[in-house]
Amino acid sequence: MLNLYAPQAQTLWDELLPIEVRELPEGLAAIDGLLGDPELMAPIAERFQRELAETERSVICDGRPTIAMQTYVRLMVLKQRSRWGYETLVREVSDSIHLRRFCLIPLHERVPDESTIRKLTRRLGPETVAELSRGVIAKAARERRFRPRAVRIDSTVVEADVRYPTDAGLAADGIEALAREGRKLSRALSRSRSKAVARVRDRSRSAGRKIRELGRTLRSRSGERKAKVLELTGEIGALLRSSTAEAKRLAAQARRSARGRGANTKLKAAERLEELVRRSEKVSGQIRKRLAGEKIEDRLVSLSDPDARPIRKGKIAQPTQFGYVSQIAEVTSSTKPGARGFVPPPATAAGNPHENELLPQTVTELTALGMAPAEVTLDGGFGHLRSDEQLAAISPKRTFVAGRAVEGRSRRTERRLGRYRTGAEGRISHLKRGYGLDRSRLKGSEGHQIWTGWAALAYNLDTYTAMS
DSSP: OOOOSOOOOOOGGGGGSOHHHHSOOHHHHHHHHHHTOGGGGHHHHHHHHHHHHHHOOOTTTSSSOOOOHHHHHHHHHHHHHHTOOHHHHHHHHHHOHHHHHHTTOOTTSOOOOHHHHHHHHHHHHHHHHHHHHHHHHHHHHHHSOOOOOEEEEEEEEEEESOOOOOHHHHHHHHHHHHHHHHHHHHHHHHTTOSSOOOOOOOOHHHHHHHHHHHHHHHHSOOTTHHHHHHHHHHHHHHHHHHHHHHHHHHHHHHHHTOOSTTHHHHHHHHHHHHHHHHHHHHHHHHHHHHHHTOOOOSOOOOSSOTTOEEEEOOOSSOSEEEEEEEEEEEEESOOSTTOOOBOOOOEEESSSOOHHHHHHHHHHHHHHTTOOOSEEEEOTTSOHHHHHHHGGGTOOSEEEETTBOOTTOOHHHHHHHHHHHHHHHHHHHHHHHHHSTTEEOSOHHHHHHHHHHHHHHHHHHHHHHHTO
16 A cells, blocks of 8 residues: 655654754755655656556555655665665664654654665666656756756766676576575475476586686686686586576476466576576577687676676776666756756666767657757767757757867857866766765666666755755
8 A cells, every 4th residue: 555645753752852853954954845845756656556557456545555655765865865775774764863854754663674665666666766856857947947058968887786797707606596596496396296306406616616726727827828718617618508407497397387376486486597597598608609709799797687788988997897878967057167957867778878879868858858958068979960960859059079179169168168068077976976876786777777766866856955
């Protein structure tokens, strides 16, 4: 059952506290007043309405009540601004009177469990968070008379929460994961069958020995080092193929025996195992191509985050990053130094898209918000002619692409727009350092969109309160 609004957080015990404890810090007090607007909760109510239409389950009126959505949004804003994990968030809010009052949690009540917050985050999805951001920007235009004059657009890599991938390391991870999921499914089948149950042999110790030998080989100065590394990688790939074949047989057996009580549990477990098999087969294919000297396209870099991809942006410190590309557009009311504006929901696409592949999404977002900035500044990676075509929907008076002068434009205007465009780098750095945009802690492409959406929302709330 949907519970949108939190009850009164003030209790009799609060009257015993000193006034300094009851008053929120200035920053939190400003955000508290903004999030108190009931209209901002409309996207969450619409999300539950869509879920009702899709599943035909009465998720709005029946069942256990959710935690108050006002409390949930405030908890997530705190999490993103402070860069805490879920468990740290719950612990810090439990121990702070100020944070409890900000999140509308009375002193005598428990803070929601971290698993509740985590599941709600996935349940609401990226579009709901994007709508919350749009609501804050629309409120600024309506109540603060925010007028978009210019927009600076640039792309950045949001790294996935993965370690540096190697083919041998991925194969060893696949062997361990297949054995773990295979044990769970085998136990479930053993309880309901008298016949022999297929099993996935745990080859992780063999794989671990070869990984350690591979490490010793890399540290040696032998001229045959590269050939030995390829040989060991191939041996680990062979172990992975054996585990994959056994996992396929076990999943097929689980599907055949999925009848009666517990059938759905077996089918779900078989589906998880089959998905892991598909990812492991992709790793095996990558190893086979590497040994054959063939080019590997659409490389898998993590079994737990299959949508992350290797991305090369030409950075000296990090030639290759692993994650997702997000295009950040900051809309400001001026081009003065230090101008701060609002960030619409970032555009993203699978793989390593070019700047101009994401630009139509950004333009669509600006158009939906009713914004038509007179000046647009772009990074040097954008194509000039192609960008002009894609920006036609908002009809800017001036388009500045870094490193490309426009005939007939004054040098003063060029310098002004160049300085303004450079601010996009600083804003991206600010979002990464202050709002967690450097690394997405949620897995998958959808998780990445949810993460960047909450980062943009937390930043927009701070921007709105700074306009007060």
